[in-house]
Amino acid sequence: xxxxxxxxxxxxxxxxxxxxxxxxxxxxxxxxxxxxxxxxxxxxxxxxxxxxxxxxxxxxxxxxxxxxxxxxxxxxxxxxxxxxxxxxxxxxxxxxxxxxxxxxxxxxxxxxxxxxxxxxxxxxxxxxxxxxxxxxxxxxxxxxxxxxxxxxxxxxxxxxxxxxxxxxxxxxxxxxxxxxxxxxxxxxxxxxxxxxxxxxxxxxxxxxxxxxxxxxxxxxxxxxxxxxxxxxxxxxxxxxxxxxxxxxxxxxxxxxxxxxxxxxxxxxxxxxxxxxxxxxxxxxxxxxxxxxxxxxxxxxxxx
Numbered sequence: 001x002x003x004x005x006x007x008x009x010x011x012x013x014x015x016x017x018x019x020x021x022x023x024x025x026x027x028x029x030x031x032x033x034x035x036x037x038x039x040x041x042x043x044x045x046x047x048x049x050x051x052x053x054x055x056x057x058x059x060x061x062x063x064x065x066x067x068x069x070x071x072x073x074x075x076x077x078x079x080x081x082x083x084x085x086x087x088x089x090x091x092x093x094x095x096x097x098x099x100x101x102x103x104x105x106x107x108x109x110x111x112x113x114x115x116x117x118x119x120x121x122x123x124x125x126x127x128x129x130x131x132x133x134x135x136x137x138x139x140x141x142x143x144x145x146x147x148x149x150x151x152x153x154x155x156x157x158x159x160x161x162x163x164x165x166x167x168x169x170x171x172x173x174x175x176x177x178x179x180x181x182x183x184x185x186x187x188x189x190x191x192x193x194x195x196x197x198x199x200x201x202x203x204x205x206x207x208x209x210x211x212x213x214x215x216x217x218x219x220x221x222x223x224x225x226x227x228x229x230x231x232x233x234x235x236x237x238x239x240x241x242x243x244x245x246x247x248x249x250x251x252x253x254x255x256x257x258x259x260x261x262x263x264x265x266x267x268x269x270x271x272x273x274x275x276x277x278x279x280x281x282x283x284x285x286x287x288x289x290x291x292x293x294x295x296x297x298x299x300x301x302x303x
Contacts (some may be wrong), residue, residue, distance in 0.1 A: 005132070005134075005162075005204065006040060006186070007226075008205060008215075008218050008219055009042065009043055009077060010041075010042050010212060011046040011190075011207050012034070012043055012046075013041070013253075015267040017277060026266070027081060029265055035073050036213030038219040039218075039219060040205065044063045044066040045063055047106075048252070048256055051245040053271040054183070056090075056298050060091070061094075063095050067100060075291050077103070077134060079103075081108075081136060083110050084125050088125045089124070102134050103131060104132050104135075104136050104165060105125055106136040107142045107208050108121060109143075110144065119150065119153075133158075135165070136165045136167070136190075137165065151164055151181065155181075161246065162185045163185060164185055164187055164188065167192045174198065174203075186204030187204055188206060193248060196221060199222055206222070210256065212260055213260060214243055214259075217239070221236045221237050242292070243285075246288065247288075250281035251281070254270050254274060254275065254276050255285055257269065259289065
């Protein structure tokens with residue numbers, strides 16, 4: 001890439017058809033929805049994209065489709081981490097060859113590794129490619145936390161480790177990354193409830209699954225903050241937060257798909273065994289979106 005990655009990145013939902021296969025046509029519409037709203041990048045095969053339920057071949061189909069359809073309009077971040085070093089290298093090199101701008105690496109997530117084993121995995125995979133690498137810290141899934149000191153050491157030791165997505169939900173750790181380590185690594189906060197706070201504190205950006213559902217509104221908050229208008233951004237955030245909270249307070253993957261459907265873009269059901277939202281949870285998301293649409297229709301700036 002010719003410039004640093006910054007801003008709002010959509011962790012794309014993966015649409016499935018009635019037979020449970022990836023719905024490529026709807027995927028393209030999901031990509032367009034975010035890009036048309038002004039996001040700064042899109043992420044293929046992340047957690048919101050149900051990567052744990054995809055085969056290796058499906059992951060590559062997903063990544064290749066997003067790269068091809070995006071066609072350079074925004075950077076594409078491909079999540080290529082795996083449960084073995086060899087598989088992560090295979091996926092990473094394939095994504096690099098296909099034209100991904102950045103690779104995001106979740107660490108092995110079945111058997112928790114030691115921190116030393118995790119660091120070795122990251123170095124081996126990152127050194128197998130030339131494009132920038134984003135670490136993916138999600139200890140609730142992997143059982144290993146990439147603490148700020150370890151992150152800094154990795155960024156200083158491996159030239160193409162340039163970013164981290166921190167989904168630890170540890171705000172103190174996030175602040176340390178933003179304020180103490182931004183000279184060596186760009187921090188993207190991957191916990192959607194922190195979107196306003198992270199951007200106001202000076203994070204490189206946010207990676208949000210909720211940006212599938214409300215991309216215009218998240219971009220509007222981000223742009224106000226970038227312009228230095230924290231007061232205006234907070235007013236927009238006060239309108240938006242109830243939707244973010246509703247989507248996060250129920251099972252997240254089906255809530256994003258339900259939100260897309262409620263916004264006029266049916267993305268199918270999650271891949272089983274994950275179920276659709278129950279009626280009560282769906283009503284909660286629908287109520288929050290309806291309230292936002294009433295408030296924001298006249299107040300949200302056009303994109």
